Amino acid sequence: MIFKDAITDPQLQELAKRINADTGFDILQYKERPLKRRLAVRLRACQLSTYQEYAQRLVQDKSEYPKLLDALTINVTNFYRNPETFKAVSSLVLPSLLAQPEQSRPLTIWSAGCSSGEEPYSLAILWREFAGRIGVNRTCRIIATDIDQQSMEKARRGIYDHNSMNEMPPELIKKYFDVSSKYFILTEDIKRMVEYQRFDLLEPSPFSGLDLIFCRNVLIYFSRQAQEYIFDSFKKSLRPGGFLVLGKVETLFGQAKEYFTTFELKERIYKLNG
Ligand SMILES: C[S@@+](CC[C@H](N)C(=O)[O-])C[C@H]1O[C@@H](n2cnc3c(N)ncnc32)[C@H](O)[C@@H]1O
Numbered sequence: 001m002i003f004k005d006a007i008t009d010p011q012l013q014e015l016a017k018r019i020n021a022d023t024g025f026d027i028l029q030y031k032e033r034p035l036k037r038r039l040a041v042r043l044r045a046c047q048l049s050t051y052q053e054y055a056q057r058l059v060q061d062k063s064e065y066p067k068l069l070d071a072l073t074i075n076v077t078n079f080y081r082n083p084e085t086f087k088a089v090s091s092l093v094l095p096s097l098l099a100q101p102e103q104s105r106p107l108t109i110w111s112a113g114c115s116s117g118e119e120p121y122s123l124a125i126l127w128r129e130f131a132g133r134i135g136v137n138r139t140c141r142i143i144a145t146d147i148d149q150q151s152m153e154k155a156r157r158g159i160y161d162h163n164s165m166n167e168m169p170p171e172l173i174k175k176y177f178d179v180s181s182k183y184f185i186l187t188e189d190i191k192r193m194v195e196y197q198r199f200d201l202l203e204p205s206p207f208s209g210l211d212l213i214f215c216r217n218v219l220i221y222f223s224r225q226a227q228e229y230i231f232d233s234f235k236k237s238l239r240p241g242g243f244l245v246l247g248k249v250e251t252l253f254g255q256a257k258e259y260f261t262t263f264e265l266k267e268r269i270y271k272l273n274g
C-alpha cells in the first residue's frame with residue numbers, strides 16, 4: 001500500500017524500498033519528521049551520515065535489521081494505560097455491547113498495535129472483572145496484532161517488570177499475577193484469552209464482525225492518508241454498532257466521521273453507525 005503524498009526525499013525513498021523488500025515494513029507511510037528522527041538514531045549508532053550508506057550497511061550486516069525495527073516501532077505501553085479509558089469501556093461500552101443482539105456468539109475484541117501485550121491482557125482482565133460483577137457467562141475472544149514479532153514474543157511469555165504496572169490497580173495485580181519473584185507473571189487463565197497474530201495495519205484487514213477495536217497510540221505515527229486507510233479498514237472489520245477506541249491524542253477525521261459517531265469524546269470512543 002503506497003500513498004502518493006508520502007515522503008518525497010529520493011535517498012529516503014531508496015532506503016525505504018530496500019527495507020520494504022527485505023522486511024515488508026513500508027516506512028514511507030509514516031510521518032516524515034518522527035521517522036527521520038528515528039532513522040538518525042540508527043545512523044549515529046552506525047557512525048554513518050547518509051541514507052545511502054545506511055542502505056549499504058543493511059545489505060552487509062543483517063544484524064542491523066532488528067535494531068532498526070526496534071527503533072522504528074515505538075513499543076512503549078503498560079497495563080491499564082489511561083485507566084479512565086478502561087473505566088469508560090467498562091461502564092459504557094461493554095453494557096452497550098451486551099444490550100445488542102447476537103448474545104450467543106463470543107464477544108470479539110481486537111487490540112491493533114498490541115506491542116508487548118499489556119493492552120490486550122488488560123482488556124482480558126477488564127472483561128473478567130466486568131463479567132464477574134454482573135454475572136454474565138459469555139465468552140470473550142481477544143485478537144492481538146502487531147507488526148513487531150519481537151514484542152509479540154514478549155507478549156506470549158506474559159512476564160513483566162514493574163515498569164508495566166504503573167497504572168494497574170494493585171488489587172488487580174494481586175488477583176491476576178504471580179508476584180512471588182521480582183517479575184509479574186500473568187495467570188494462564190488470562191493468557192489463554194488472547195490470540196496473537198503478526199499483522200501490518202497497512203494490509204487489508206482479515207477480520208469482520210468485531211464488537212470492539214482498541215487501536216491506541218499507533219495511528220499518531222502514520223501519515224494522514226495511511227490513517228484514513230486504516231479507519232476504513234476498521235469500519236470493514238466492525239459490525240454495525242461496534243466500537244473503536246483510539247489513543248488520547250488521536251482523533252477521527254475525513255470520511256470516517258461520516259460512518260462513526262462520537263460516543264465518548266474525552267476517551268476517544270467512537271461507535272460505527274448502522
Ligand atoms: C506505542 S505502541 C502502542 C501499544 C498499545 N496499543 C498502547 O497504547 O499502549 C505502538 C505499536 O504499534 C506497532 N505498529 C507500528 N506500525 C505498525 C503497523 N504498520 N502495523 C501494525 N502495528 C504497527 C508498533 O510495533 C508498536 O508495538
